[in-house]
Amino acid sequence: xxxxxxxxxxxxxxxxxxxxxxxxxxxxxxxxxxxxxxxxxxxxxxxxxxxxxxxxxxxxxxxxxxxxxxxxxxxxxxxxxxxxxxxxxxxxxxxxxxxxxxxxxxxxxxxxxxxxxxxxxxxxxxxxxxxxxxxxxxxxxxxxxxxxxxxxxxxxxxxxxxxxxxxxxxxxxxxxxxxxxxxxxxxxxxxxxxxxxxxxxxxxxxxxxxxxxxxxxxxxxxxxxxxxxxxxxxxxxxxxxxxxxxxxxxxxxxxxxxxxxxxxxxxxxxxxxxxxxxxxxxxxxxxxxxxxxxxxxxxxxxxxxxxxxxxxxxxxxxxxxxxxxxxxxxxxxxxxxxxxxxxxxxxxxxxxxxxxxxxxxxxxxxxxxxxxxxxxxxxxxxxxxx
Amino acid sequence: xxxxxxxxxxxxxxxxxxxxxxxxxxxxxxxxxxxxxxxxxxxxxxxxxxxxxxxxxxxxxxxxxxxxxxxxxxxxxxxxxxxxxxxxxxxxxxxxxxxxxxxxxxxxxxxxxxxxxxxxxxxxxxxxxxxxxxxxxxxxxxxxxxxxxxxxxxxxxxxxxxxxxxxxxxxxxxxxxxxxxxxxxxxxxxxxxxxxxxxxxxxxxxxxxxxxxxxxxxxxxxxxxxxxxxxxxxxxxxxxxxx
Numbered sequence: 001x002x003x004x005x006x007x008x009x010x011x012x013x014x015x016x017x018x019x020x021x022x023x024x025x026x027x028x029x030x031x032x033x034x035x036x037x038x039x040x041x042x043x044x045x046x047x048x049x050x051x052x053x054x055x056x057x058x059x060x061x062x063x064x065x066x067x068x069x070x071x072x073x074x075x076x077x078x079x080x081x082x083x084x085x086x087x088x089x090x091x092x093x094x095x096x097x098x099x100x101x102x103x104x105x106x107x108x109x110x111x112x113x114x115x116x117x118x119x120x121x122x123x124x125x126x127x128x129x130x131x132x133x134x135x136x137x138x139x140x141x142x143x144x145x146x147x148x149x150x151x152x153x154x155x156x157x158x159x160x161x162x163x164x165x166x167x168x169x170x171x172x173x174x175x176x177x178x179x180x181x182x183x184x185x186x187x188x189x190x191x192x193x194x195x196x197x198x199x200x201x202x203x204x205x206x207x208x209x210x211x212x213x214x215x216x217x218x219x220x221x222x223x224x225x226x227x228x229x230x231x232x233x234x235x236x237x238x239x240x241x242x243x244x245x246x247x248x249x250x251x252x253x254x255x256x257x258x259x260x261x262x263x264x265x266x267x268x269x270x271x272x273x274x275x276x277x278x279x280x281x282x283x284x285x286x287x288x289x290x291x292x293x294x295x296x297x298x299x300x301x302x303x304x305x306x307x308x309x310x311x312x313x314x315x316x317x318x319x320x321x322x323x324x325x326x327x328x329x330x331x332x333x334x335x336x337x338x339x340x341x342x343x344x345x346x347x348x349x350x351x352x353x354x355x356x357x358x359x360x361x362x363x364x365x366x367x368x369x370x371x372x373x374x375x376x377x378x379x380x381x382x383x384x385x386x
Numbered sequence: 387x388x389x390x391x392x393x394x395x396x397x398x399x400x401x402x403x404x405x406x407x408x409x410x411x412x413x414x415x416x417x418x419x420x421x422x423x424x425x426x427x428x429x430x431x432x433x434x435x436x437x438x439x440x441x442x443x444x445x446x447x448x449x450x451x452x453x454x455x456x457x458x459x460x461x462x463x464x465x466x467x468x469x470x471x472x473x474x475x476x477x478x479x480x481x482x483x484x485x486x487x488x489x490x491x492x493x494x495x496x497x498x499x500x501x502x503x504x505x506x507x508x509x510x511x512x513x514x515x516x517x518x519x520x521x522x523x524x525x526x527x528x529x530x531x532x533x534x535x536x537x538x539x540x541x542x543x544x545x546x547x548x549x550x551x552x553x554x555x556x557x558x559x560x561x562x563x564x565x566x567x568x569x570x571x572x573x574x575x576x577x578x579x580x581x582x583x584x585x586x587x588x589x590x591x592x593x594x595x596x597x598x599x600x601x602x603x604x605x606x607x608x609x610x611x612x613x614x615x616x617x618x619x620x621x622x623x624x625x626x627x628x629x
Binding site: 186187191193206208 | 436437438457458459461462463467468470474475476477478479486487488490491492493495498537538541
């Protein structure tokens, strides 16, 4: 398939999902939490994938996800809820403002050679703290009183609240993944991977490192902020402590590391797995030990599958599809669990265990982009000249 | 008309003057051997010319453009490339992708599709065709050094700075590398070779430039330069200079 047909197919699928899934849910009278489960997953996919565009692609480790997310939340919070702007007008501004903050930070830190490595990570963390203080201090933003999002009017065509959330989070997540994919396949992506491997060498070979790092940081902040803008609605009552905490930055790191940071799909897989597991543990009433279980699983998986789950799945894709398909079918038709989400959670867990089986394929081969290479012998002219 | 004319290039590290006003001329089509005792500033000069270290003073006119004003990627676009003494390949890419990347950027922009076939040609030229799809960690030092060459050549340079390409190789590999350097030169690339093996450089280069304590102390025809008293003194001490 050419890139154009791929893109058209992608948009067609997206349009179908936006319209068909809510209609189907209504027709089948499925429980509302199915939709909630899905749009929360979309939220995490978008956050993890956007984080990975900066950190996975360029290698610059960022704790700034909470800052970009927070700027997004507070932008729609202030503009739509407090000032009464139409929500869909405020939403793009959330993304743009987050991107502006990201680029502002990049302008400073990427210009200073010494601000790399740990110092870069700490700087991004500091940005979130500063923004939290600013939001707390100024009453036109928050002023310590919080913002009620409930009752923010949404356009009719988005449907009821749940459907609207589903549609908006899906569109943002779709665009985030699309951006991650296009960057991955593009010249900018190649440049970023070179920067990740050895920035000095990349620069010397002609990669405009400053510009590319700005693109990565700007894209990261934009999509994180855009999704933050949507997510303000789901939070309902926005407070500084709920928004600018370590939860979002920490989870996106876990999701990306687990899924694999070297491929655009890695964080998608990581986000779905980690969100599904935390959600099911919570729903089983295990909130207290939730983090211990997830933490233990993560340590185990990261040590066992260093390249990330996604690449391992690609190396063993037949096994992965067979195990997941079989498990899903068995659980669904034998009615072993109480809901489809439980079926999915069990099937995912079993698939995870299956892909742990070792493989002899190399990561580089799976990562290879743009199809197999054709080794070329020295041309006749060159052989003659030797 | 010289390809590169460096005047009064100065580079300090704290109180140490690594380059103390270097004057260097590189003629188009030359093979310049850059030699000097340890710490004389050879590697620093390479790093300054390729933009890796910002210079403290001086100019380096490369076809009318002052390289010292530019960043590394702009210098690459002007047509100057370098290799590293200790190979620094991109570890998550295959051999072919390493070369494709430098062709995509390099001196001119090229598309991804073009880059793959061009990279294959450069791998063929450097004899790495068989390992094109290998991950980096399966290469020997000799192959890694040739990958450095392939990657630098793929940027389509007019001037190529080779930082100790022979270091760490066995005699057979040294011979192969010398043949490779000659082939690169035959393609019309001007070369600067930094090397410890004075015998090899003298045989290979058309001009010999000797650095000592951050200054060019001799420059000219290799066999003549190597006998100059200053050069002997720099290498062996003043005891031998008049012998």
